[in-house]
Amino acid sequence: MATKKKLLQAAAGNAGGAGLNVEEVFSTYLYTGNGSTQTITNGIDLAGEGGLVWTKTRSNDEDHKLFDSGQTAVTYALSSNNADASSNRVSSLTSFNSNGFSLGSQGEVNELNYTFASWTFRKAPKFFDVVTYTGNGVAGRTVSHSLNSVPGCIIVKATNNARSWAVYHRGTDSTAPEDYGLYLNETTDRSDDAQLWNDTAPTSTEFTVGTDGDTNVSGRTYVAYLFAHNDGDGEFGPDGDADIIKCGSYTGNGSTTGPEIDLGFEPQWLLIKRTSGSEEWLLFDVMRGIPTGGYDPDLRPAQSNAENTDRNWLDLTSTGFQPKQTSNHINGNGENYIYIAIRRGTKVPESGTEVFDIDVSIASQPYSVTTSLNYVDATINRVLTSGQAFLHNRLTGSNWMFTDSTNAESNSPNDVKYDFNGKVMPYFYISGDSHVNYMWKRAPSYMDVVAYTGNGTAGRTVSHNLGVAPEMMWVKDRDDAEDWSVYHAGITNPEQNYLYLNSTSALNPNSNTIRYWNHTAPTDSVFTLGDEGRVNQSGENYIAYLFASLAGISKVGSASHSGTTNVDCGFTSGARFVLLKRTDATGDWYVWDSERGIVSGNDPYLLLNTNAAQVTNTDYIDPLSSGFTITSSFTAGDYIFYAIA
Numbered sequence: 339m340a341t342k343k344k345l346l347q348a349a350a351g352n353a354g355g356a357g358l359n360v361e362e363v364f365s366t367y368l369y370t371g372n373g374s375t376q377t378i379t380n381g382i383d384l385a386g387e388g389g390l391v392w393t394k395t396r397s398n399d400e401d402h403k404l405f406d407s408g409q410t411a412v413t414y415a416l417s418s419n420n421a422d423a424s425s426n427r428v429s430s431l432t433s434f435n436s437n438g439f440s441l442g443s444q445g446e447v448n449e450l451n452y453t454f455a456s457w458t459f460r461k462a463p464k465f466f467d468v469v470t471y472t473g474n475g476v477a478g479r480t481v482s483h484s485l486n487s488v489p490g491c492i493i494v495k496a497t498n499n500a501r502s503w504a505v506y507h508r509g510t511d512s513t514a515p516e517d518y519g520l521y522l523n524e525t526t527d528r529s530d531d532a533q534l535w536n537d538t539a540p541t542s543t544e545f546t547v548g549t550d551g552d553t554n555v556s557g558r559t560y561v562a563y564l565f566a567h568n569d570g571d572g573e574f575g576p577d578g579d580a581d582i583i584k585c586g587s588y589t590g591n592g593s594t595t596g597p598e599i600d601l602g603f604e605p606q607w608l609l610i611k612r613t614s615g616s617e618e619w620l621l622f623d624v625m626r627g628i629p630t631g632g633y634d635p636d637l638r639p640a641q642s643n644a645e646n647t648d649r650n651w652l653d654l655t656s657t658g659f660q661p662k663q664t665s666n667h668i669n670g671n672g673e674n675y676i677y678i679a680i681r682r683g684t685k686v687p688e689s690g691t692e693v694f695d696i697d698v699s700i701a702s703q704p705y706s707v708t709t710s711l712n713y714v715d716a717t718i719n720r721v722l723t724s725g726q727a728f729l730h731n732r733l734t735g736s737n738w739m740f741t742d743s744t745n746a747e748s749n750s751p752n753d754v755k756y757d758f759n760g761k762v763m764p765y766f767y768i769s770g771d772s773h774v775n776y777m778w779k780r781a782p783s784y785m786d787v788v789a790y791t792g793n794g795t796a797g798r799t800v801s802h803n804l805g806v807a808p809e810m811m812w813v814k815d816r817d818d819a820e821d822w823s824v825y826h827a828g829i830t831n832p833e834q835n836y837l838y839l840n841s842t843s844a845l846n847p848n849s850n851t852i853r854y855w856n857h858t859a860p861t862d863s864v865f866t867l868g869d870e871g872r873v874n875q876s877g878e879n880y881i882a883y884l885f886a887s888l889a890g891i892s893k894v895g896s897a898s899h900s901g902t903t904n905v906d907c908g909f910t911s912g913a914r915f916v917l918l919k920r921t922d923a924t925g926d927w928y929v930w931d932s933e934r935g936i937v938s939g940n941d942p943y944l945l946l947n948t949n950a951a952q953v954t955n956t957d958y959i960d961p962l963s964s965g966f967t968i969t970s971s972f973t974a975g976d977y978i979f980y981a982i983a
Contacts, residue, residue, distance in 0.1 A: 358462055360680070364460065365380035366606065366607060367457075368759050371445070371447075371448040374443055376441050377438065378441065383436050384435060388434070389461045389466065390406045391439050396637070396645040400446055409497060409561060410426075412432070412433060415427045416561075424498070455626060463573075464583075466563070466564065467564040471559075479546065480545070485564050489566065490585025492564050493506075496558050496559065497559045497560060498558060501552045506535055511528075516539040519534040520613065521552075525616045525619075533548035533550035536548035566583050576684065576805075584678070584679045585678050587613075589673070590661065590666075590668070591669065596652070597660070598655065601658040605659060605681060606682040607623045607680040608659065609622075609639070610622075614672075614673045617667055620651065620668060626757050629733065630734050631653065632650060632734070632737070633650055634649065655790075682803070686783045687783075689891065694892075696932070698722075699775075701768055706758075707763070709760060711779050713758070714732070714756060714778070716730070716883065720774050724951045726743065727741040730754050731881070733789050738750065741927075741947070742840050743840055745819055747881075774933070776931070784885075788801075788882045798856075799864040799867075804862070805862055808886055809826070809827035810824070810884075810894045811826075813882045815878050817879050818875075820871065820872045823837075823839075824837040827894060828921075829845055833857050834852070842925055844920070845922070865884070890908055891982065893909075896921075897968065900974040903967065905967065912961045912964075912966065915981060916930045916966050920977050934952070956971065
């Protein structure tokens with residue numbers, strides 16, 4: 339969306355939050371305590387808009403701490419795991435800022451070397467609101483709010499008295515959820531209590547309370563957190579029409595392949611609670627990790643315990659999530675559950691540095707890479723001397739594969755770590771050797787990662803969140819030794835043909851190519867597969883990397899090269915990353931980058947399809963402000979490319 343349109347919508351549309359992106363109203367931010375002071379910069383305007391910051395130490399037992407803009411001062415905190423009144427934590431959270439918040443030295447939020455998670459919710463119509471009120475003890479008392487939609491969940495806490503956290507959720511009952519209540523600081527199942535919400539459904543302008551001490555005793559002060567439920571009426575994202583938050587319910591089936599919950603989007607944050615029996619609240623987020631097929635760290639709002647990391651609770655899909663446990667915590671047979679789900683990012687990047695970074699460094703132990711990206715979703719890690727290129731991603735966690743090999747996925751849980759803001763720990767290191775790391779952040783119109791399971795049926799469609807039709811796809815069977823199948827819009831009849839990332843082979847115009855892409859071009863929401871085992875064998879697990887051209891940031895294209903060829907990518911300051919592959923004959927997958935050098939002279943290159951050391955004594959490409967130049971030294975022929983500004 340053009341900036342002018344977004345500003346006009348926001349001005350005329352504060353009534354609907356039009357044009358706001360998820361990144362502007364919600365953040366999960368992980369940090370390590372320093373025992374002093376530190377500022378968390380997460381891009382959320384709390385100073386101007388208000389909201390809630392919820393923190394919890396991951397590594398140690400400590401109370402959850404919730405700070406909101408409705409209380410007497412920002413330093414006042416509540417704890418979701420107990421009923422205590424609000425207390426002034428002077429050296430804990432010290433200020434709400436225009437782009438995050440600041441912390442003091444208090445150990446509960448900043449203990450030296452403790453690891454912490456924080457979740458920030460900004461007040462915004464159709465997303466989240468914070469309301470304070472004083473009880474009057476009269477049944478039917480109404481409290482106004484500014485959510486501009488019917489709340490999907492309301493959490494109320496007395497701030498000047500020790501009372502439980504009362505929860506209304508639209509999913510507690512299929513017909514009259516206003517008749518029931520839950521408690522955030524307790525594991526109990528739903529209770530039928532007319533005194534909590536006066537058996538009155540909330541509206542788009544107010545909610546109603548009865549005479550229960552948890553919601554409406556005369557003279558008692560309360561804070562309410564209101565979460566919206568978007569149901570096709572969300573006004574977020576680049577076109578101002580996206581849903582970003584859902585408050586729903588499901589019934590478990592007691593299987594390791596639980597019910598698939600369709601949100602219409604891939605979530606980044608989930609809060610889940612059983613309502614048909616006593617069970618813990620479970621809190622998940624993609625920053626700490628919800629790896630496909632791996633263990634999902636959970637924190638529990640009703641407990642002060644450190645993070646649990648011992649179960650594969652659920653997997654994410656491009657359109658929602660699926661429980662993977664048989665336990666009553668999340669998927670008991672016939673048991674009922676509620677959830678709050680928040681969508682992953684919706685912002686279309688405005689510069690290449692927002693979504694791609696390169697690091698060339700000498701490895702040491704422990705080996706971690708600091709990046710300008712606020713978080714990393716996918717990484718290619720390569721030793722510059724002889725060694726294979728490791729490709730891994732946040733969605734599958736500690737699993738990785740080689741780009742030059744047919745090998746199935748491998749796992750090294752102690753070496754691949756994505757649960758950081760501003761850095762990543764890649765898989766491979768050789769102490770003292772130089773490495774290059776290419777780091778991508780998923781973003782609409784730019785790049786996406788999808789994990790899926792094959793069904794062996796031609797015409798199978800797989801949903802994605804790229805928002806535009808992918809122009810290049812790398813697809814690999816994670817379970818078996820198979821080639822990396824490549825779709826590229828720059829080849830002849832791309833929906834019929836294919837390449838292999840791990841091979842020098844030329845374009846494969848195979849008469850059976852319907853088995854790869856089913857002779858069907860991908861769309862802005864799905865890509866289509868045939869029944870070829872490399873992309874769609876029944877029961878096999880796959881990973882797909884999707885790339886698109888985004889004006890001024892990335893370009894997927896083709897070029898016929900002879901002599902000197904200028905490749906115009908629409909950039910203004912040249913390419914930082916170039917991938918080049920010949921298609922009319924055999925040829926390697928060449929990679930150049932600006933960190934090692936794209937200059938008017940020799941340019942070091944690596945190959946993704948081999949473990950050979952980098953070559954440093956050739957001048958095959960030169961800088962060009964609009965993209966890159968292929969020099970006359972490079973073999974003439976037809977090429978495809980992928981470049982990033």
